[in-house]
Amino acid sequence: MTDTTRDVLQEHEFDGIQEYDNPTPGWWYLIFFATFVFSLWYFLYYHMSTISTPVAVEYQDATADDMKKRFAEIGDLKPDAATVVRFMNEPGWLQFGASIFKTNCVSCHAANGQGQVGPNLTDDAYKNVTKIDDIPQVIANGAANGAMPAWKTRMHPNEVVLVASYVASLRGKNLPGPRGAEGTVIPPWPAPPVEPKK
Numbered sequence: 001m002t003d004t005t006r007d008v009l010q011e012h013e014f015d016g017i018q019e020y021d022n023p024t025p026g027w028w029y030l031i032f033f034a035t036f037v038f039s040l041w042y043f044l045y046y047h048m049s050t051i052s053t054p055v056a057v058e059y060q061d062a063t064a065d066d067m068k069k070r071f072a073e074i075g076d077l078k079p080d081a082a083t084v085v086r087f088m089n090e091p092g093w094l095q096f097g098a099s100i101f102k103t104n105c106v107s108c109h110a111a112n113g114q115g116q117v118g119p120n121l122t123d124d125a126y127k128n129v130t131k132i133d134d135i136p137q138v139i140a141n142g143a144a145n146g147a148m149p150a151w152k153t154r155m156h157p158n159e160v161v162l163v164a165s166y167v168a169s170l171r172g173k174n175l176p177g178p179r180g181a182e183g184t185v186i187p188p189w190p191a192p193p194v195e196p197k198k
């Protein structure tokens, strides 16, 4: 028996194009209902239940794990002058410091450290820094009653040191900023240790 309702051309025609009026195929409905059931499960599992881990938390955990792995290579950094200077000269870690700066600091110190709400970090004048190891201290503890926030509760101690190295590396770029020089001009950073000749 042939289905006489299938593949019957409709009367109308537009620009030579005609159409049938066949029912939507079963497989199409199946996919449609499958997506519906999936979305219901997804909503209940990820957004309503307590047995699942939200994707954002999984991401944070993965980032923290990754950081632990990367930091295993360098151990626990001391926020002292030698360490800050050392990481100014390690391009990979300096890049890491730059990414911390991009995430947390540019809103006040501007994209390249030239200053905005906070002072210009690319010139030789500083308000709270007289020697290089003051930088991790200011970052960890903040300044001016929180106008410069304290980061020690929000960052791994290594991150404080690595972003300090990045900040120290900005000095001397002398980018023009909206605020001009603030504070006093301080002596140059200590020179990096001379590598023994191989």
Ligand code: HEC
Binding pocket: 100, 101, 104, 105, 106, 107, 108, 109, 117, 118, 119, 121, 125, 126, 127, 128, 129, 135, 138, 139, 143, 144, 147, 148, 149, 151, 163, 164, 167, 182, 183
């Ligand atoms: C909410 C705005 C804000 C954010 C975000 C911020 N800072 Fe600051 N920062 C300031 C202000 C304001 C000062 C100046 C404090 C003062 O007047 O003594 C400052 C000062 C500093 C100083 C000392 C500069 C000097 O001249 O003594 C350093 C170093 C510094 N910030 C680094 C950072 C780093 C690194 C980050 C990101 C981890 C950061 N800041 C994020 C506002 C901010």
